[in-house]
Amino acid sequence: MELNVAKMIMLAGGVLVVPVLAFVTSFLFWPGALLKAYNWYWRRRLGLVVRFSHSGNYHFCYSTRGAPGGATPSLLLLHGFSATKDMWLPVVKFLPRNQHVVCVDMPGHEGTSRTGPEDYSIRGQVERIHQFVQSIGLDKRPFHLVGTSMGGNVAGVYAATYPTHLSSVTLVCPAGLVYPTDSEFISRLRELEMGEKDESIPLVPTTIQELKDMLRLCCNTPPKLPRQVLSGLLANRIPNNDFYKEVFMEIVGEKSRHSLQENMHLITVPLQVIWGKEDQVLDVSGAAVLQGALPHCQVTVLDSCGHSVALERPRKAAKLITDFLSEQAVSDGNVKKVS
Numbered sequence: 001m002e003l004n005v006a007k008m009i010m011l012a013g014g015v016l017v018v019p020v021l022a023f024v025t026s027f028l029f030w031p032g033a034l035l036k037a038y039n040w041y042w043r044r045r046l047g048l049v050v051r052f053s054h055s056g057n058y059h060f061c062y063s064t065r066g067a068p069g070g071a072t073p074s075l076l077l078l079h080g081f082s083a084t085k086d087m088w089l090p091v092v093k094f095l096p097r098n099q100h101v102v103c104v105d106m107p108g109h110e111g112t113s114r115t116g117p118e119d120y121s122i123r124g125q126v127e128r129i130h131q132f133v134q135s136i137g138l139d140k141r142p143f144h145l146v147g148t149s150m151g152g153n154v155a156g157v158y159a160a161t162y163p164t165h166l167s168s169v170t171l172v173c174p175a176g177l178v179y180p181t182d183s184e185f186i187s188r189l190r191e192l193e194m195g196e197k198d199e200s201i202p203l204v205p206t207t208i209q210e211l212k213d214m215l216r217l218c219c220n221t222p223p224k225l226p227r228q229v230l231s232g233l234l235a236n237r238i239p240n241n242d243f244y245k246e247v248f249m250e251i252v253g254e255k256s257r258h259s260l261q262e263n264m265h266l267i268t269v270p271l272q273v274i275w276g277k278e279d280q281v282l283d284v285s286g287a288a289v290l291q292g293a294l295p296h297c298q299v300t301v302l303d304s305c306g307h308s309v310a311l312e313r314p315r316k317a318a319k320l321i322t323d324f325l326s327e328q329a330v331s332d333g334n335v336k337k338v339s
Helices: 002-029 031-046 085-092 122-135 150-161 184-194 208-218 227-251 259-266 285-293 314-338
Strands: 049-055 058-065 075-078 101-104 143-148 166-172 271-276 298-302
Touching: 031 085, 031 227, 049 122, 058 085, 058 122, 075 085, 075 150, 085 101, 085 314, 122 150, 122 259, 143 150, 143 314, 150 166, 150 259, 166 314, 208 227, 259 285, 271 285, 271 314, 285 298, 298 314
Parallel strands: 075 101, 075 143, 143 166, 166 271, 271 298
Antiparallel strands: 049 058, 058 101
């Protein structure tokens, strides 16, 4: 009897050891794949489902939760340069469970079709996002659009171009403005353009050290990540670096660099602006530019926060957005009563 019990314990231990060894081996040799698996697990915990929509030969990859038609408008979230729809996971965690949310991979990013430069300019991205909106029927009632960094530039120009499709818009540290104060990133970009330094693009790392530098640039307090996690992040990015460089050259080019600046006067829907006070990528002085052009916009500057608001202050960002939506619902209700 004791022998059988011993065998059972050894067997149970063996069953336990196998997945542990598999996990450790994956972490050591395929950290990039493990990070993707982690995002899959997080999406599942949050109730997000990954779907594809097709428009002709073009396909979009997006994650979604809930259904349209609730008390508040649907949310469409646009990520920044070289990120994916999963960058919004920390924010979605703090959104109401019954809120209809859609996070889409921007043109060429992750699971969305990769075509050519014409789709990577800000205007090209605006048209592709509008195509996506129509493909999933999000245009059947006004929705709330949120965009950060490059996605903020796209969201702002979208609001200026398709105002009747939106109930309101939130811009988080948006690109596309003429900033009164140069950030560290803009200063380095000018040096690159003038050929004063032979450096790689700061937002397209090719080594662990360059990745650490990028995290320091984007976050006021960079996360202290183990080397294997950094290796995983880098492993997932490097195969896409040529694409990232192509997109980067489009969005900093003459046609796109100041797209939001050139179109912001056309934004008529309620506007919310959220900015990290310590942003080293796009200086917080851009918030004053938007408020000067659109005095009725609601501006919130977050202390001790850098460019990556969704990563550094997800709970606060989610609360600001939901509070803004509630305020707009009350305002719309009052207008209807008066009319």
